[in-house]
């Protein structure tokens with residue numbers, strides 16, 4: 001949806017159709033595992049835009065259609081319903097599908113959460129499988145609802161895929177303090193003892209129609225710095241796009257965040273509208289759990305050092321990740337100031353002694369060269 005909006009903003013005057021499998025007006029996903037699951041937000045409150053907006057912008061919404069094949073030579077996609085749709089340029093922002101476990105609910109779409117909520121009222125003991133962001137947010141939301149929550153992560157620590165040990169340990173303590181029973185590594189709890197099971201175990205990027213059409217990729221569709229795939233007039237952005245990120249490691253990666261989906265789509269839109277500019281946005285991400293505001297800036301892949309700034313026991317601290325002495329990312333817990341100022345350290349490839357970086361009395365902006 002961001003690509004469509006940014007196309008108009010960039011002055012694209014041709015016809016735009018926004019095609020999606022879900023039978024919904026476009027909406028934001030972050031509330032699904034937070035306030036919406038906790039019953040603190042209404043269904044209609046996180047629509048991306050009201051229906052009238054799309055009509056005003058001349059963007060046709062085609063909902064409930066799933067693309068199953070792409071024919072780049074014919075400039076045509078084929079939907080599961082049998083409907084063919086032709087295009088001049090195709091922007092593939094198909095995200096990913098939640099990995100599913102039989103007998104467990106997933107939290108990826110609005111209808112996933114609506115189904116889950118129907119069964120939630122009668123459930124008292126809930127098992128959350130997966131200690132990544134979505135599993136942790138779901139555990140916090142369900143605890144708020146008074147459920148007895150057990151969380152099981154197969155790795156030896158929470159958030160093992162995307163954060164360092166200090167944040168993992170802090171979050172484990174924090175969830176346990178709120179009454180969540182947390183299992184990491186093995187053994188995992190017996191699912192038989194639970195009324196409801198939720199799996200937050202990641203996504204599989206929605207690549208098949210493009211890869212079958214010959215696009216390069218694997219765990220994502222490979223794109224260049226403008227979001228071009230290897231197929232002519234076919235672009236990709238967001239969760240599905242395997243790209244080289246200026247702030248990331250020296251290999252193509254996928255990023256699953258609202259910031260990336262929005263900024264990457266804007267890059268593609270500008271290129272289609274005739275004003276190309278390579279993708280170079282600073283990655284950032286947020287999560288809310290209990291009274292915690294967690295903010296991440298930069299990408300911590302392949303960090304070789306993790307520094308803690310401030311005292312985790314105070315509930316307000318930051319973790320700085322370095323690679324070869326340079327600050328590459330920060331995880332900030334109730335520490336907005338570090339989050340805002342830390343991005344400068346990343347942008348400028350700042351090298352500062354560890355004892356200076358970890359001194360909470362020294363504002364990070366004062367360390368920028």
Ligand SMILES: Cc1cc2nc3c(=O)[nH]c(=O)nc-3n(C[C@H](O)[C@H](O)[C@H](O)COP(=O)(O)OP(=O)(O)OC[C@H]3O[C@@H](n4cnc5c(N)ncnc54)[C@H](O)[C@@H]3O)c2cc1C
Pocket residue numbers: 001019020021022028029030031032033065066067068093094095096107108109134206209237238239240255256257258259261284285286287288
């Ligand atoms: C529960 C939850 C909480 C989150 N919380 C945060 C957060 O706090 N902060 C943050 O930064 N990020 C968060 N994210 C991640 C963020 O929402 C995603 O990174 C973002 O939605 C990715 O956008 P996208 O457009 O790439 O993909 P998606 O949002 O997945 O959109 C892809 C769309 O394409 C449709 N589609 C897929 N395949 C096809 C097909 N073959 N044919 C037609 N349509 C198709 C899908 O139905 C979907 O509507 C969260 C995600 C979830 C699920």
